[in-house]
Amino acid sequence: MRDPLTPILPGAVVGVLGSGQLGRMFAIAARQLGYRVHTFSPETDTPTGQVADVEITAPYDDLDAIRDFAQNVHVLTFEFENVPALAVDAAAEFAPVRPSGSVLHIAQHRLREKSFLEGKGFPVAPFRAVNSLDELRAAIEQIGCPAILKTAVSGYDGKGQVKLINPADAEAAFTATGSQETILEAFIDFELEFSIVAARGYDGAFAHWGLIENTHRNHILDLSFAPARVSQSTSIKALEIARNLLETLDVVGVLCIEFFLSRDQRIFINELAPRPHNSGHLTINAALTSQFEQQLRAVCGLPLGATNFLAAAAMTNLLGDLWQGGEPNWAAVAGFPDVKLHLYGKDQVRPGRKMGHLTALAPTANAAVERVLDARKRLTNR
Ligand SMILES: Nc1ncnc2c1ncn2[C@@H]1O[C@H](COP(=O)(O)OP(=O)(O)O)[C@@H](O)[C@H]1O
Ligand SMILES: [Mg+2]
Numbered sequence: 001m002r003d004p005l006t007p008i009l010p011g012a013v014v015g016v017l018g019s020g021q022l023g024r025m026f027a028i029a030a031r032q033l034g035y036r037v038h039t040f041s042p043e044t045d046t047p048t049g050q051v052a053d054v055e056i057t058a059p060y061d062d063l064d065a066i067r068d069f070a071q072n073v074h075v076l077t078f079e080f081e082n083v084p085a086l087a088v089d090a091a092a093e094f095a096p097v098r099p100s101g102s103v104l105h106i107a108q109h110r111l112r113e114k115s116f117l118e119g120k121g122f123p124v125a126p127f128r129a130v131n132s133l134d135e136l137r138a139a140i141e142q143i144g145c146p147a148i149l150k151t152a153v154s155g156y157d158g159k160g161q162v163k164l165i166n167p168a169d170a171e172a173a174f175t176a177t178g179s180q181e182t183i184l185e186a187f188i189d190f191e192l193e194f195s196i197v198a199a200r201g202y203d204g205a206f207a208h209w210g211l212i213e214n215t216h217r218n219h220i221l222d223l224s225f226a227p228a229r230v231s232q233s234t235s236i237k238a239l240e241i242a243r244n245l246l247e248t249l250d251v252v253g254v255l256c257i258e259f260f261l262s263r264d265q266r267i268f269i270n271e272l273a274p275r276p277h278n279s280g281h282l283t284i285n286a287a288l289t290s291q292f293e294q295q296l297r298a299v300c301g302l303p304l305g306a307t308n309f310l311a312a313a314a315m316t317n318l319l320g321d322l323w324q325g326g327e328p329n330w331a332a333v334a335g336f337p338d339v340k341l342h343l344y345g346k347d348q349v350r351p352g353r354k355m356g357h358l359t360a361l362a363p364t365a366n367a368a369v370e371r372v373l374d375a376r377k378r379l380t381n382r
Pocket of ligand 2: 258271
């Protein structure tokens with residue numbers, strides 16, 4: 001049994017480790033409910049810092065700075081899963097960290113994550129740990145090709161991943177991933193990808209926004225829409241997996257599970273993100289409670305909010321590439337009354353960098369997708 005619940009109420013200070021757009025949207029939700037927000041990261045004038053009450057700038061391995069930060073907040077969460085475990089442990093001496101460091105520990109290492117999932121009976125693609133070229137060759141013999149070699153740590157947006165079409169690609173692939181600790185996964189010829197953004201409250205309550213369908217471009221999320229185009233039985237199965245997984249991990253907070261649906265309708269978990277997720281951004285405008293407010297409610301020990309959708313929705317990312325011909329045409333997008341613009345306050349534009357997103361609501365997911373892509377196209381119509 002847990003300790004009797006003492007909720008952390010509005011007016012309290014929530015600390016966020018990390019300072020990107022996820023922290024920014026979390027901070028906006030927290031401030032709406034009257035909380036104060038402190039953010040910690042090695043950078044200044046960050047997406048989160050711009051909307052937080054206090055922005056602390058120090059490296060994550062400065063444990064004195066981390067302890068100092070934790071002493072000035074009532075509860076801590078993170079918006080980025082690569083916060084070093086030592087930093088989380090140091091912070092936890094002074095304030096509760098939710099979700100706990102053990103969830104973070106599993107999710108920040110692909111091999112640990114996949115082994116944990118497999119060990120608990122959750123469906124994952126066949127995989128092998130690979131620490132040398134010889135191990136890679138042996139793994140290819142067992143798993144076959146095509147396959148994907150991924151670095152065990154610090155991968156995001158497809159970074160640190162190489163696809164192997166045939167066994168002769170082994171050496172080049174191992175070199176390309178930096179000859180470090182990696183994992184070889186069977187390639188899933190998927191029909192579609194979807195995610196479940198789910199939340200578990202301090203009291204064990206479970207909430208979710210159903211299945212969100214995702215498409216990637218250059219390994220970066222391009223488009224998310226809800227509801228996903230899957231059968232009811234797939235939806236029921238996947239939600240059952242999500243509920244069990246959050247329970248098994250004893251998560252307090254929001255956790256996103258990325259899935260593949262194979263052409264023969266089998267479900268595989270691709271990876272976990274122990275925090276709000278890019279594919280859940282559409283919940284800000286489309287659902288009664290957003291993933292960010294839900295994260296806040298969970299980590300503060302408040303009851304979870306209702307996740308009903310107000311309409312079908314689609315979200316598309318705005319990457320730095322859109323700035324190539326100059327400032328995007330914001331006025332044109334403002335001309336779409338059913339489309340909401342979100343910008344993250346990043347002044348350094350780089351191709352592939354997530355600068356913002358657009359969300360459209362419509363009677364059907366298809367219609368929402370059409371609207372949001374139309375609006376994005378207009379951004380480069382200068
Ligand atoms: N085993 C796989 N089979 C097929 N496609 C994959 C596989 N692993 C990754 N991908 C593709 O690459 C994308 C990014 O991979 P992912 O493991 O989610 O890494 P990241 O941490 O970069 O999001 C996936 O969303 C999917 O489109
Ligand atoms: Mg992913």
